[in-house]
Amino acid sequence: ETTLTQSPAFMSATPGDKVTISCKASRDIDDDMNWYQQKPGEAAIFIIQDASTLVPGIPPRFSGSGYGTDFTLTINNIESEDAAYYFCLQHDNFPLTFGQGTKVEIK
Amino acid sequence: QAQLVQSGAEVKKPGASVKVSCKASGYSFTRNAIHWVRQAPGQRLEWMGWINAGNGHTEYSQKFQGRVTITRDTSASTAYMELSSLRAEDAAVYHCARDRSAWDPTFGLDVWGQGTTVTVS
Numbered sequence: 001e002t003t004l005t006q007s008p009a010f011m012s013a014t015p016g017d018k019v020t021i022s023c024k025a026s027r028d029i030d031d032d033m034n035w036y037q038q039k040p041g042e043a044a045i046f047i048i049q050d051a052s053t054l055v056p057g058i059p060p061r062f063s064g065s066g067y068g069t070d071f072t073l074t075i076n077n078i079e080s081e082d083a084a085y086y087f088c089l090q091h092d093n094f095p096l097t098f099g100q101g102t103k104v105e106i107k
Numbered sequence: 108q109a110q111l112v113q114s115g116a117e118v119k120k121p122g123a124s125v126k127v128s129c130k131a132s133g134y135s136f137t138r139n140a141i142h143w144v145r146q147a148p149g150q151r152l153e154w155m156g157w158i159n160a161g162n163g164h165t166e167y168s169q170k171f172q173g174r175v176t177i178t179r180d181t182s183a184s185t186a187y188m189e190l191s192s193l194r195a196e197d198a199a200v201y202h203c204a205r206d207r208s209a210w211d212p213t214f215g216l217d218v219w220g221q222g223t224t225v226t227v228s
Contacts (some may be wrong), residue, residue: 043202099151
């Protein structure tokens with residue numbers, strides 16, 4: 001099973017900040033990494049596919065990078081509406097596994 | 108626009124079973140697999156299994172093998188997840204999610220349901 005170590009667990013940002021979230025895989029997963037945003041009581045939203053491709057309709061302030069074992073989600077010029085829980089998912093092998101998640105608070 | 112809508116919250120006693128539904132709309136149901144994932148309080152998301160919505164083939168996480176059954180009704184564009192022999196540790200929010208592909212290889216999940224809270228007490 002591939003373990004994903006996501007950090008930080010919590011972060012507080014000011015509007016306009018650049019935010020980075022890390023997800024490290026316990027083995028090489030190529031670019032089989034997706035990122036999601038979830039707000040309380042709502043369905044998760046797919047934001048980054050295959051490590052670095054922005055999902056259509058997602059604002060370009062979101063970006064993803066990485067390959068192999070180290071991946072990063074970046075939010076540039078963060079906005080108040082970006083307050084949410086973010087998590088990574090590896091789909092390279094079964095069982096699919098997830099990072100622990102990051103709660104992003106906007107001050 | 109593709110959407111998955113899940114059934115409402117459930118309260119079950121230990122030892123009972125729960126069946127959660129996931130109704131798809133806005134796309135051709137049989138063209139994408141459906142996964143089930145759960146998140147217990149304070150825990151990370153956990154994959155339970157998936158179903159090929161076209162032919163009904165399923166695969167399950169070893170952790171849930173023997174306790175989970177995933178089915179689908181193509182006429183209703185609905186997938187189901189039944190978990191039996193419930194224990195306190197099964198209290199969680201259960202999500203269905205659509206795969207970007209019909210079956211293996213998976214390309215990951217793109218559309219999610221809103222989640223169904225299952226309480227075991």
